[in-house]
Amino acid sequence: MEFTYEGKSYPVILERKRVKNINLHIRTDGSIYVSAAPRVPEHVIQAFLEKNAARIAPASNRVREKRRRPEFTDGASLPWLGEPITLRWSDKPCPTSLGGSTLTVFARDPAEAEYAFTQWRNAACIALFRQLNTETHDAFVSAGYSVPLARIEIKNMTSRWGSCTARTGRISMNIRLMQYPLGCIRGVFFHEYTHFLHMDHSAAFYAVLRRMYPPYDRYDALLK
Numbered sequence: 001m002e003f004t005y006e007g008k009s010y011p012v013i014l015e016r017k018r019v020k021n022i023n024l025h026i027r028t029d030g031s032i033y034v035s036a037a038p039r040v041p042e043h044v045i046q047a048f049l050e051k052n053a054a055r056i057a058p059a060s061n062r063v064r065e066k067r068r069r070p071e072f073t074d075g076a077s078l079p080w081l082g083e084p085i086t087l088r089w090s091d092k093p094c095p096t097s098l099g100g101s102t103l104t105v106f107a108r109d110p111a112e113a114e115y116a117f118t119q120w121r122n123a124a125c126i127a128l129f130r131q132l133n134t135e136t137h138d139a140f141v142s143a144g145y146s147v148p149l150a151r152i153e154i155k156n157m158t159s160r161w162g163s164c165t166a167r168t169g170r171i172s173m174n175i176r177l178m179q180y181p182l183g184c185i186r187g188v189f190f191h192e193y194t195h196f197l198h199m200d201h202s203a204a205f206y207a208v209l210r211r212m213y214p215p216y217d218r219y220d221a222l223l224k
């Protein structure tokens with residue numbers, strides 16, 4: 001059994017048991033487990049899953065994500081803008097810095113290393129998103145479109161890369177994008193800016209998006 005949410009399908013393990021109606025829980029590996037009384041027909045369970053998909057899918061993703069969390073050990077490899085970088089612990093206090101593909105942090109244990117990495121990533125993310133926001137805005141304006149300069153909110157999201165609230169001129173961007181190539185991040189900026197012109201994902205929306213950012217499909221595929 002399975003259900004789909006935001007274009008992704010989620011397998012569900014169904015077990016018939018003497019329970020009241022339908023019980024659902026997410027296991028420690030993120031798999032979705034449903035127990036249902038023998039008399040509950042499958043289409044009722046299916047409808048239950050679809051109705052609650054917006055809660056179940058992100059919860060499952062969160063658990064999976066946690067398990068996949070990188071280890072911040074000395075020598076660990078971390079994805080950064082589509083390339084692996086190597087984490088190096090320094091036992092002497094130093095600012096976190098990236099030299100080539102080595103990120104040096106002042107850390108004596110993984111928790112300190114994760115903290116230093118997170119601070120550094122957040123600062124890099126703010127700087128990069130600010131720059132891409134201006135660039136994307138300018139590209140639309142140069143092409144003759146009337147779009148606002150978005151106010152960017154950076155969030156840690158499990159189920160989407162970005163979102164746009166045209167009414168308030170706000171765009172939310174997922175900080176996890178920092179793991180992916182710059183082209184992917186640009187693609188999300190162009191996608192969200194196109195929503196200032198088309199609120200849906202219609203053919204007209206994609207026509208503008210692909211005209212504004214021709215490699216969109218290639219980079220979007222990497223994010224899927």
Ligand SMILES: [Zn+2]
Pocket residue numbers: 191195201
């Ligand atoms: Zn969209």
